[in-house]
Amino acid sequence: MRHDHLITSKQLSRADIETVLDRAAEIDDDPSAVADRHANRLLGLLFFEPSTRTKMSFETAMKRLGGDVVDMGSVESSSVKKGETLADTVRVIEGYTDALVLRHPKQGAATMASEFVDVPLLNAGDGAGHHPTQTLLDLYTIRENAGLDDLTIGIMGDLKYGRTVHSLAYALTNFDARQHFISPESLQLPREVVYDLHQADGGAGIREHDSLEEVLPSLDVLYVTRIQRERFPDEQEYQKVAGEYQIDMETLEAASDDLTIMHPLPRVDEIAPAIDETECAAYFEQAHNGVPVRMALLDLLLREGGDDDE
Ligand code: NCD
Numbered sequence: 001m002r003h004d005h006l007i008t009s010k011q012l013s014r015a016d017i018e019t020v021l022d023r024a025a026e027i028d029d030d031p032s033a034v035a036d037r038h039a040n041r042l043l044g045l046l047f048f049e050p051s052t053r054t055k056m057s058f059e060t061a062m063k064r065l066g067g068d069v070v071d072m073g074s075v076e077s078s079s080v081k082k083g084e085t086l087a088d089t090v091r092v093i094e095g096y097t098d099a100l101v102l103r104h105p106k107q108g109a110a111t112m113a114s115e116f117v118d119v120p121l122l123n124a125g126d127g128a129g130h131h132p133t134q135t136l137l138d139l140y141t142i143r144e145n146a147g148l149d150d151l152t153i154g155i156m157g158d159l160k161y162g163r164t165v166h167s168l169a170y171a172l173t174n175f176d177a178r179q180h181f182i183s184p185e186s187l188q189l190p191r192e193v194v195y196d197l198h199q200a201d202g203g204a205g206i207r208e209h210d211s212l213e214e215v216l217p218s219l220d221v222l223y224v225t226r227i228q229r230e231r232f233p234d235e236q237e238y239q240k241v242a243g244e245y246q247i248d249m250e251t252l253e254a255a256s257d258d259l260t261i262m263h264p265l266p267r268v269d270e271i272a273p274a275i276d277e278t279e280c281a282a283y284f285e286q287a288h289n290g291v292p293v294r295m296a297l298l299d300l301l302l303r304e305g306g307d308d309d310e
Helices: 014-029 053-064 086-094 109-114 132-145 163-172 191-201 235-241 273-277 283-305
Strands: 042-047 068-071 099-104 121-126 151-156 177-182 206-209 221-224 260-262
Touching: 014 132, 014 283, 042 053, 042 086, 053 068, 053 099, 053 121, 053 132, 053 283, 086 099, 086 109, 099 109, 099 283, 109 121, 121 132, 132 163, 132 221, 132 260, 132 283, 151 163, 163 177, 163 191, 191 206, 260 283
Parallel strands: 042 068, 042 099, 099 121, 151 177, 151 221, 177 206, 221 260
Antiparallel strands: none
């Protein structure tokens, strides 16, 4: 894999994805083999938006590779408060670190920031844009639970603002996957994303629905997402769709016994807690997969950028 920056999943070929997932599986089997691999390497964390899983799993991954992190901390406690531009902030922090992880509320922020730095910059979410490292752990989880070949997946919830959905949908066009998108009309995938998906996929595997019922029995994986309240320009618009799609034990009656339910988390009320105890629930495993997958990604990027040999 040869990428200086990872901004969207559109950059990733099937071979790139398989390289990361295979590496992650090796690391998952024997994490001790890489425990000192990146000693003295530093990862810069720049999170301009809240994060639990993404930030902590990057931090865990870097430390489990023998390296460490430096963290800008909250926007409130940083020079961003004094009016510093993102371009200046990333140019400063790249001088302290070997790679950067950026999360920002503005779509396109990661692309812009990457133009100012030489160290690899990983997009950990840019507004309603993309979240490619989440996609890699999502694909890892799908591969472990259902396989990536001949996959039928339902992606449900906030498809308009959900960046994890955008990144996952693009990446799945590399595989033989039928993608069913389920949402209220107001939260459908942006039209340009649908257009791109049809182009990439040849049109065979992309369908949009407003109800889960008609597709649920055919699904191998159901990927549920939170309605992204913070991205709605108008709270009333959010209230109109809040709680629209919820999965509970009754929903499962119409599903295949082998259904895998995923969610990037955090959940609000999309999945009833009773589901957690079923064999279908893969979302906590999915969150845990963030560590080996981000270890694999960092290992591949830092090795290319550094002078250590296999
Ligand atoms: C997601 C995000 O930040 O886009 N969270 C995550 O990284 N696992 C999903 C969300 O916030 O709904």
